[in-house]
Structures are given as structure tokens and as C-alpha cells.
Amino acid sequence: MKKSTATLRAENYPHDNGEWFCEFNYRNVKGLGKEEGVVRRDPSAVILVDGLYYVWYTKSEGDFNSKSENIYDKQFPWDYADIWYATSKDGYDWEEQGVAIGRGGQGSYDERTVCTPEILAHDGKFYLVYQCMDKDGKYRGTYETVALAAAEHVCGPWTKSKEPILTRREDGHWLDDYETYNDQVFEGTVHDPTLFFYNDKFYLYYKCALQKDKQNKPDFAGTNTRWGAAIADKVEGPYIPSEYNPITNSGHEVIMWQYKDGMAALLNREGPERDTIQYAKDGINFEIMSRISHSPGAAGLFRNPEADKAPLEGLRWGLWHPPYEEREGRWDYIRRFDIRPKYLQN
């Protein structure tokens, strides 16, 4: 018998005891599902407060056209959006409660849109981080910023930061030695913020995208998003981008959870390490723990109080929205995912 090149490769792959591997089930939820003319997408983490589940998400109404000649027309589902929230007793049947964060007034940094929220419950308070655009944001090429809002109570009222806590960097960098991306601007945009209290500091993770793709097509690595981290001593900042950025070479929406002393991440959609689960003991230097498939896009994870009991407890279930190539119809909607029970360790 002879060995094929595939067999020879397989002999060099790392093994794992299966604690980091899983598959997912998907199902619809009530209250946040399909609705003609209404966009609901990018759910935050789900948190449990006094026996009730809470989630925040992007909501917009009306049609959009990314090819419109009028730069002030709604261009994307998350353009001219607000952040709404919903509650549920069981995680399946959701009741929409209303606006949590509305767009700002004329001339404000968040006049045009607020979207893609993430929640952090910390020390008895609640913090939302989210993307913003001022009136001309789209015109300048998805010139988006990240803002923070704080509340004493989970239902608000929310106090917005006076200025964004993170902006794109004109002087950013990309992977200088990675030929395809040479000379590109890393952190040319900052999206999908996710905030953790970690190692006595606040870690803000986010997706970075190139302003444009030099070759206007992806290379082997897929397309052009990676993640960055910015760290602050206080929740309000200042957030200082890590010297190690980018901290991933793959991944689209930021999907992360805390596990013991480190950070776990699910990378999907883009890059050579798409569809992997990774772990960084220092929150920065990630190693591949498993390769998965059919992972949920834009997932907001249930912040499981028992997350330290097994690697994937923090990924146990959550909400997500199907990407446009999988969704049915024109209007984004939110679904639920669950790790299949046979993979649960706890």
C-alpha cells in the first residue's frame, strides 16, 4: 500500500481530543424573524438579567440601493439604522421592546446610522459598543467609527460617548510582508466592535477592512477582513490599538468569548483560516484549535455564566443572521444557532 499526498498531509495535522470541535443546528426564532420591508441583523451577545434574556441588534426599514447615484440614499441594510432590543424568557420567543440607541442629531458623529451593537455587562453596569456613521460617512467610503453607550439599567437610558472611541487610521498598516496586501491600509475601516473586561483592562476587538482591494479580487486568502484589538484601562478609553494588529489573518464578523484565562474566537467567511475556532492565552496571539464548517455568520453569543466549564460553553448558543447569499428574500432576519448536543461537554 502507498500513501497519497493527502494522507501524508493528514499525518502532520494536529490532533485534538474533540473539546474544541462542534457542529451547529439552526432554527428560526419568533419575534425577530422575517418581515417584509424590515431589516433586523447583527445581533449582540445575549445576556441573562434577572431571569430574562436580552439582545440588541441593528434595525432599519425600507429598501436600499448600493448603486444609487444619490450618496444620501440608503445604500445598505445597515444604513440609516437604529439599535433596537428585545427580550425573551426562553431564548426562542422574542419580544421587541423598542429603540435602545437612536441616531444622533444634525451634525453628530452618528447622524446617519448606529448599528452592529455588542453588549458588555460589567460591575453592575451595561455597555453597548456599536458602529456609527456621520451624514457623509458612506460618501467617504464606509468611513465608520465605533462609539460606546453606558447605562445603569439593562433597559437604559443609555448615555452615549461624546466622541467615537475608535476611528479608522489613515496611518494604519496591513501585513507588510504579505505580498498581496502590501501597502494597504489596515484599520482603513473599523467594524463589528466587541468589548470584554479582560486582565483588568477593557479589550475592544473589531473587524478591519481595506479601503479597497488593490487587485480588486481576492487572492488565496479570500477577501480582505481581519481583526484588530485596542486596549484601554478605563471603559471610556482611550483605546490604544495593539502593536500586534492584525491579530487574525482571517475572519469576518467578530465572534468571541472568554474561556478561563484566555480569549476564544470563531473565525468565519474570509481568509485562509476561515471556519476555525481559535484560542489566545493572552487575548492577542491566536492558535487554531479546530476546523469547523457551516458556522453561523454575524453571531451574537449567549454569555454563558458557565463558560469556563468547557472550551465551547461560551459558544453554546446564540443568535445570528444568515448572510445575503443564504437568506431568503431581501430583508435580513435573525435566527438562532445551537451547538449540537453531542458535542457539549457540560
Added chain:
Amino acid sequence: MKKSTATLRAENYPHDNGEWFCEFNYRNVKGLGKEEGVVRRDPSAVILVDGLYYVWYTKSEGDFNSKSENIYDKQFPWDYADIWYATSKDGYDWEEQGVAIGRGGQGSYDERTVCTPEILAHDGKFYLVYQCMDKDGKYRGTYETVALAAAEHVCGPWTKSKEPILTRREDGHWLDDYETYNDQVFEGTVHDPTLFFYNDKFYLYYKCALQKDKQNKPDFAGTNTRWGAAIADKVEGPYIPSEYNPITNSGHEVIMWQYKDGMAALLNREGPERDTIQYAKDGINFEIMSRISHSPGAAGLFRNPEADKAPLEGLRWGLWHPPYEEREGRWDYIRRFDIRPKYLQN
């Protein structure tokens, strides 16, 4: 600036000029879509004959229950199935034509089911390869075989091989040095046959699965399917399994096309190299050409007469069925996929 471990890894990934990378669009088709109580799945390749597109597929009716105590009850969607075919003028609007291959009579090797067909047009004739089960096949643990049927005309009549052309091997092997799979039986089942005329021989590729998983859960590599090849001088066989089997370390349903002097393959769903496109100049020893995502499951590819013009022309479009975790409702149905136009080289 410092480099994260992810950046250091990325510097070692191979580059590609993008010719092997793509993303997919999905859409429903008419005539083979959702139908209550009817299963249509596992479409063959699509071939163009005299201006009309032809496809073959598994069709069964009625409910199934894999936990039934009666071993002769229908256990899976492809149990008690026949092979039907349909035609289309444009590849979107399909017209079901009727049965191509029906189950055999009492005591025959294909008494219980015929399913998962693949078509080869060669030298003016047509060949279908497909899975079969005799009456007790399910009882003995998916003891399935592969048979061949030949026809002078694309619409039949089809002449079945007197015996299966491929059976499971009691003396098979798995990856002996790959600890998790030690002592397992490779080719314990043979599924998803695909036939090519290649290098003046007939190459039969197929999916192999373990009879059972020793640990009853997947390791790092995912679950337990890989592909094998068996080669014959004549279309009717005998088909001799390659000494190099398994020829992949990943992949579920066999999805392959010919490109220039070699064979190209899309591996999905399972294993450490899931969601890769690979190429083997000799049809046996495959190398990874790109990493993709959201690939179509159980795809039947349009056998593009211009497949040699660019690496992915043979993957340009086809039919597939969503896996059970993605499909809507209980009944399998067939959809279409297309490589997004921006990735097409031709």
C-alpha cells in the same frame, strides 16, 4: 510594530493568483424544488445533449424514520428510492421526465434502493453509476454497493450491470498511522460514485465511510469520510482500488471535474481540508489550490465543454441539495449554484 502569531502563520500560507478561488450564489429552480412528501436529492452532473440539459437524481416518496424498530421500514430519504431524470432548456426551469433506473426485482442486488447517480457521456454512449442496496442492505449497516447502467440514448433504455461494479471491502484499510482511525476499515461502505474517462482508463471515485467510529465522536479532523479511487481498463470493470487510497483526508460527497491533464475536486463538510478546492495532475495525489466557504453540498456539476479554459470552468454551475441542517422542512429538494461572475476567468 510586532507580528501576531496569526500574521506569522499567514506569511507561510501559499499564495495563489486567484484562479482557483471563488464564491457561490444560490437560487431555487423550478420543477425540482420543494414538494411535501417527496424527496429529490443528490443530483448527478448536468450534461448538455442536443441543446437540452439533462440531470439524474434520487427520488423517493413518503416519510422515513432512522429509529424504526422494523429494519424494513424506510430509514432515510434515500431508502426505497429510484433514479429519476429531468430536462431543461435553460438550467433553471426543469421538467421531470420519469424513472431512469428503477429498483430491481426480488432477491436482486438493488431490490431495496437505487440512488445517488452520476452520469458519464463517453464515446457516444451514456453511463450511470449509482448506489444500490439489496433487501437487507440497511440491516447489515449501510452495506451498499455501486452499480453501472449503460444506454445508447440519453433517455435510455438503461442496461444494468449484472452485478455491482464496486462493493465494500472487509479487508480494507484506513489511515494506519493516523491514530484516531487506527484499525478502522477503509471502504467499509462505498457511496457517491463518480465516473470519468481519464488517461485512457475509467476512474471511479467514491466516498468511503467507516463502519463505525471507534470513539463515537469526531476528532480534530471532523467526522469519518474520505474518498477513494478504483480504476478499470473497460467501463464495465473490473475496478481495482488504488494502492493510494484514501486519496483525500477530507470531503463528503464526491464533487470533481476534469481540468486539462488532471482532476479537480471540491471537498466539503468533513475533515481538516473541508472547504478546499484541490487538484491532482495524476488524478490521485491532490494538492490544495484554494480555501473556499459556503460551498454547495452534494453538487452535480455542469459538464462544461469549455472546462479546460480556466481551473473553475468545470465548477461554473450545477445543481445540489441543501444538507439537512440548512434545508427548509423535512423533504430534500434541489437548488442551483453558480460561481459568482466576478470570479469567472472565461
